[in-house]
Structure formats: structure tokens, C-alpha cells
Amino acid sequence: MPSPRRAFLFDRMLGRLCTKMRMLGYDAALNPEGETGRFLLNAARAGRVAVTRSRSLGDRPGPRPVVLRAEDVLDQIVELFAALGEPPRLEPFTRCLECNAVLVERSAGEARGRVPPHVGETFAEYRGCPVCGRVYWKGTHWNAMAAEVRRIEERLKTT
Numbered sequence: 001m002p003s004p005r006r007a008f009l010f011d012r013m014l015g016r017l018c019t020k021m022r023m024l025g026y027d028a029a030l031n032p033e034g035e036t037g038r039f040l041l042n043a044a045r046a047g048r049v050a051v052t053r054s055r056s057l058g059d060r061p062g063p064r065p066v067v068l069r070a071e072d073v074l075d076q077i078v079e080l081f082a083a084l085g086e087p088p089r090l091e092p093f094t095r096c097l098e099c100n101a102v103l104v105e106r107s108a109g110e111a112r113g114r115v116p117p118h119v120g121e122t123f124a125e126y127r128g129c130p131v132c133g134r135v136y137w138k139g140t141h142w143n144a145m146a147a148e149v150r151r152i153e154e155r156l157k158t159t
């Protein structure tokens with residue numbers, strides 16, 4: 001049986017990386033605002049891998065966070081998987097980019113009223129977030145993200 005997929009807690013400097021990891025299907029949370037001092041504790045309590053760019057956090061006692069050096073978000077993804085020392089298991093477009101909830105299939109009827117009218121007339125398949133209500137469809141934005149996922153997969157293959 002494969003080991004359970006990792007869940008992450010990102011410090012607030014890594015908001016973009018957090019969103020990208022959600023796009024790739026990982027359980028990725030952002031440390032709450034105003035809880036900077038409790039970042040490592042929050043991660044430990046939630047059973048999440050703490051990820052930061054702050055070198056000083058790596059020196060504290062207790063569970064060690066993953067400390068990234070890269071500034072570019074794609075480089076950060078590569079660096080993060082390398083630090084984990086395990087192959088990535090991507091499940092793109094299965095989580096809400098806004099709130100991290102697992103998406104569910106939505107019919108065109110269910111999506112109606114939640115998407116612009118021209119979208120409702122064009123697309124038959126949707127995924128929706130049961131928590132924040134956001135609806136996703138395979139439009140221009142989705143295609144751009146799919147291209148980005150392919151770029152990430154290529155990068156991860158060659159490293």
C-alpha cells in the first residue's frame with residue numbers, strides 16, 4: 001500500500017507555492033495570519049510538513065521544517081520534493097485553489113448561476129468546492145494551468 005500523501009503547512013511568505021501545491025492536488029494550508037510565532041507548533045499539531053524560507057526557523061528545537069532557498073515558485077516545487085526525498089504524486093485539479101477543500105463533480109445544472117452565462121452554454125463538466133462554492137471549468141484559465149502542470153511534471157522528471 002502506498003504511504004499516505006503528505007500534507008503541508010506553508011508560512012505566509014509562501015502563499016504562491018501553497019496555491020501551486022493545491023493545484024497539484026496536495027493538501028496545502030497557509031499558516032494563519034498573526035500566528036507566525038506558532039508556525040512550527042501549528043504544523044506539528046496538524047501533522048503537516050512545515051515549509052518556510054526562513055533560515056532561522058530551521059535552527060529551533062523540535063520537528064524541523066523544510067527550509068527552501070529558491071525564490072522562483074517552480075524551483076521551490078522542485079526543491080520541496082527533493083527535500084522530501086520521495087517521488088511526487090500529483091493529482092492536479094482535485095483541490096480548491098482558494099480554500100484547499102477537495103473538489104466534487106458538478107453538473108451543468110448545478111453550475112448554472114455560479115458561472116458566467118457564456119460559460120454555462122459552452123461547458124458540460126464542472127468541479128465545485130463544497131466549502132467556498134467556487135466552480136471550476138476547463139476554460140482558458142484551466143488550459144493555462146494545465147500547461148503549467150505539464151511544465152512542472154517535466155521539471156520534476158528531469159531532476
Ligand SMILES: [Zn+2]
Pocket residue numbers: 096097098099100101129130131132133134
Ligand atoms: Zn473552496
